[in-house]
Amino acid sequence: MTHLLHLDSSARRTSFSRELSARYAARWTGTRTYRDLAADPVPVIGEAWTESCDALLTAGITDPAHYADVVETPGQKQAWAIVEPLLAELLEADVVLIGAPMYNFSIPAALKTWIDQVTFPRMSLRGKAFVIAGARGGTYAPGTPRAPFDHHERYLRDFIAGHYDVDDVRFVHAELTNALVDPHLAARDGDRKASLDAALAAL
Numbered sequence: 379m380t381h382l383l384h385l386d387s388s389a390r391r392t393s394f395s396r397e398l399s400a401r402y403a404a405r406w407t408g409t410r411t412y413r414d415l416a417a418d419p420v421p422v423i424g425e426a427w428t429e430s431c432d433a434l435l436t437a438g439i440t441d442p443a444h445y446a447d448v449v450e451t452p453g454q455k456q457a458w459a460i461v462e463p464l465l466a467e468l469l470e471a472d473v474v475l476i477g478a479p480m481y482n483f484s485i486p487a488a489l490k491t492w493i494d495q496v497t498f499p500r501m502s503l504r505g506k507a508f509v510i511a512g513a514r515g516g517t518y519a520p521g522t523p524r525a526p527f528d529h530h531e532r533y534l535r536d537f538i539a540g541h542y543d544v545d546d547v548r549f550v551h552a553e554l555t556n557a558l559v560d561p562h563l564a565a566r567d568g569d570r571k572a573s574l575d576a577a578l579a580a581l
Contacts, residue, residue, distance in 0.1 A: 379408045379409055380407075380408035381408055381471050381473075382403065382408060382409070382472070382473050382475055383411050383467050383468060383470070383473070383475065384399060384403045384411065384412045385399075385414075385415055385474070385476045386412075386413075386414050386416065386476075387415045387477060387479070387486040387488045388477060388478075388479045388513075390479075393513060394555050395511050395513040396477050397552075397578075398477065398513070398552060399475055399476070399477030399511040400477075401578055402475055405581075411467050411471070415488040415489055415492050416486070419488055420488070420492045420495050421460055422491050422494070423491075423495060424457060426453035427461070430445070431498060431499060440501065440502070442501070445465075446462070460495060461496065464496050465496050468496050471506060473506065473507045473508070474506060474509070475509045476509070476510050476511065476534075477511045478511065478530070479512065479513040480512060480513065480515070480518070480530040483528070483530065484530055501541060501542065501543075503542040503543060504543045504544060506542075506546070507546040507547070510534055510547065510548070511550055511577075512531065512550065512552070513551065513552045514530065514554075515556035515560070516554060516563070517566075518530070518553070519553060534549075535547055550577045550580045551573070552573050552574045552577045553570070554566050554569050554573055557570040558570070
């Protein structure tokens with residue numbers, strides 16, 4: 379049976395990215411694990427984590443089953459205690475579903491912190507798939523004036539391919555969500571609704 383790892387990272391308890399990721403998860407027929415990175419933040423990496431990364435490079439270890447072999451000092455053991463359950467969830471998943479709103483042209487800090495904790499040198503997750511349920515206050519679609527500022531989808535796509543060796547990545551975005559609150563975008567509310575409807579239908 380296939381397994382889903384479902385992550386949410388929006389600081390809002392009710393958000394468009396959460397709505398989209400929930401729509402996908404509700405239709406999942408296998409087993410699943412859920413983690414709310416905003417409600418239960420992952421600690422930032424520290425020096426002991428970097429020491430373990432250096433040791434993995436020196437030893438040439440790329441198999442996650444042997445990452446713990448280089449954990450020696452009390453500080454490294456404390457850092458590994460944080461990594462181990464997060465990494466186990468990631469490795470168990472066949473599909474990783476991430477609710478990821480755009481914050482300041484990029485991803486939420488809560489999501490970046492999780493990424494930092496579970497990413498190691500020359501790590502391959504080939505065979506897994508990623509689904510990103512995104513939400514953006516404006517529109518960053520190709521051909522729009524703000525498309526060059528999209529370091530949200532571009533970062534995640536490049537990171538997942540470059541560090542995880544995974545090219546099966548699908549993005550579904552709700553655009554123009556700020557039309558609900560920004561008077562300057564009020565005239566685009568119809569486009570906001572159409573974008574959300576299209577995203578929900580795609581999921």
